[in-house]
Amino acid sequence: MRRKEFLRELKDELRKRRDIETEEVLFYYDELIQDAVDSGESEDVFIMNLGSVKEIVRRIEDDQEFVAEVRDKNRNVVNDAISVTTKIIGYAILIIAAIVLGSAAFSFFVSGASVIIASILRVIFSSPADIYGYVALLGLVIIGISLIVFSIAVVKWFFDKARPSLLTIFRNTKEFLNRKGK
Amino acid sequence: MDSQQKKGLLELMVLASLKYEDSYGYIINQNINDVMEISESTLYPILRRLEKQNMLETYQTIYNSRVRKYYRITKEGLKKLKQSEDDFREVKKIYDFILR
Numbered sequence: 001m002r003r004k005e006f007l008r009e010l011k012d013e014l015r016k017r018r019d020i021e022t023e024e025v026l027f028y029y030d031e032l033i034q035d036a037v038d039s040g041e042s043e044d045v046f047i048m049n050l051g052s053v054k055e056i057v058r059r060i061e062d063d064q065e066f067v068a069e070v071r072d073k074n075r076n077v078v079n080d081a082i083s084v085t086t087k088i089i090g091y092a093i094l095i096i097a098a099i100v101l102g103s104a105a106f107s108f109f110v111s112g113a114s115v116i117i118a119s120i121l122r123v124i125f126s127s128p129a130d131i132y133g134y135v136a137l138l139g140l141v142i143i144g145i146s147l148i149v150f151s152i153a154v155v156k157w158f159f160d161k162a163r164p165s166l167l168t169i170f171r172n173t174k175e176f177l178n179r180k181g182k
Numbered sequence: 183m184d185s186q187q188k189k190g191l192l193e194l195m196v197l198a199s200l201k202y203e204d205s206y207g208y209i210i211n212q213n214i215n216d217v218m219e220i221s222e223s224t225l226y227p228i229l230r231r232l233e234k235q236n237m238l239e240t241y242q243t244i245y246n247s248r249v250r251k252y253y254r255i256t257k258e259g260l261k262k263l264k265q266s267e268d269d270f271r272e273v274k275k276i277y278d279f280i281l282r
Contacts, residue, residue: 024230025226027249027251028207028226028229028251029226031206031207031248031249031251032207032208032211032222034246034248035206035207035209035250036208038246039208046222050221050222050223051221051222051223055223056223056226059223059224059226059227060226060227060230062227063227063231066231
């Protein structure tokens with residue numbers, strides 16, 4: 001039997017099994033036969049000694065379970081890597097959100113406080129001439145209070161929402177440091 | 183020798199045959215056949231097994247204007263080989279005792 005013929009038969013046999021990498025097997029046997037011929041062996045005898053294509057495929061199939069097992073193991077490694085990446089991205093977003101919201105809340109808080117303090121100082125050091133001046137200052141104080149309340153509310157909301165994630169980050173970091181210590 | 187045992191030994195023989203230099207299917211087959219008679223169809227599953235376990239890696243070269251796949255032992259493979267060498271030394275002592 002000639003090489004081409006053998007490979008065609010092998011291909012047909014492999015086609016029946018979807019889980020075997022057909023091209024790889026064909027490549028292997030193609031190379032093997034050509035190397036044998038190049039070393040002076042008879043093509044016909046060598047191919048005959050390879051045995052039937054059914055036997056070849058059966059042997060690969062026998063090993064399939066093992067290969068699948070290894071592959072699953074590798075896939076788990078990949079999955080773990082992906083989930084770690086997703087987590088890290090999630091944490092990064094959370095931390096950025098904390099910084100943005102935190103600084104926004106801080107600036108609201110500071111402007112609220114400074115408006116209130118400015119109004120109080122105004123009353124103490126040069127009282128407004130009439131009732132309208134007082135009303136205007138009272139308005140400013142109310143704006144200041146609402147800014148402060150708003151900033152506190154934002155911080156509180158964020159912590160309520162993010163507490164589970166923050167706890168996870170905290171726990172994971174601690175675990176990671178412990179593991180590194182060992 | 184039962185087939186599972188043979189398979190395990192064959193894996194180690196393949197690793198051992200690649201310990202000092204990279205090689206390709208036909209030559210690996212020949213090297214092993216010098217010691218243990220195997221049919222040509224036995225080797226492919228073994229090579230694939232070892233590759234999937236990251237004990238071997240492959241690369242391709244051009245020979246006679248066709249592609250040839252070379253196998254190279256990895257660090258993992260060398261580790262496995264070293265470990266089995268130690269095991270064999272121990273077993274050899276036992277065999278020597280039995281066969282004396």
